[in-house]
Amino acid sequence: MEYSGVSGFVADAIGQPGDRTFLLQFFGDWGRNTYLLEKGQVAALAAGVQQLMKEIDYRVEDVPPAPTLIDEVPHFRIGQLALGWDEDAEQALLTLDSVSEGDEQVVYRVSMEILAAAARQGEASVTSGRPNCERCGLAIDPEGHACPATNGDLRNHRP
Incomplete structure (x- = not known):
């Protein structure tokens, strides 16, 4: 399944350091979708966004704040995530693969501005732990x- 029109994206954690749950959450006209992932995956996503910004020579002057994470049951646990760039649409593609045997996969088309905000928040969340x-x-x-x-x-x- 593919989602476009992402109006908000957050990478953050719920809970206290040492007992946190890391989530990705996407917002759009289609509603809100939440996914569970590991702290290391959030760190890798933040680093990947920084690398992508260098590769496409994208500079963000004022990164808007990411939305607030809403605690809810996730759709699935992310096994693998991939970050790409659609040059024609000038949008990032974030592909999430489920760890379950159903091999569920979703793709989100996200603007660099929204992606940069989520990456900044995700990095802050990862580094605020123990x-x-x-x-x-x-x-x-x-x-x-x-x-x-x-x-x-x-x-x-x-x-």
């Missing part, structure tokens, strides 16, 4: 971190 351990790279919980690099020693492993 701090990472300098030794092993794993996230540090508020209670501390049993670092594998120090054989579980909790000293100096609290945020």
Whole structure:
């Protein structure tokens, strides 16, 4: 299925750091569609948008704020997402593939302005999580971190 006329797009999380659910949400005349994904996928999407903007030499002076994420049941969990560019329409194509066996796929045609706003918000959401351990790279919980690099020693492993 393909959706055009995207009037809003948000990449954000619901919940507290360490217990967050990451979602993509698209808005248009056809309603609102929500998809579940991993934190790493949001980070990769934000990086991909930055790369696409460089490739097509697109500069955004004033990025409008992305819409507010609405907590609702997602249509499906995203297994794979791909970002492309339709040069003729001057729109980004965001393809979402489901992890389920039904192999559901949806494509969204999004303006660069809307895509840039969602990427900025997604990047901010990803970086606002728990701090990472300098030794092993794993996230540090508020209670501390049993670092594998120090054989579980909790000293100096609290945020």
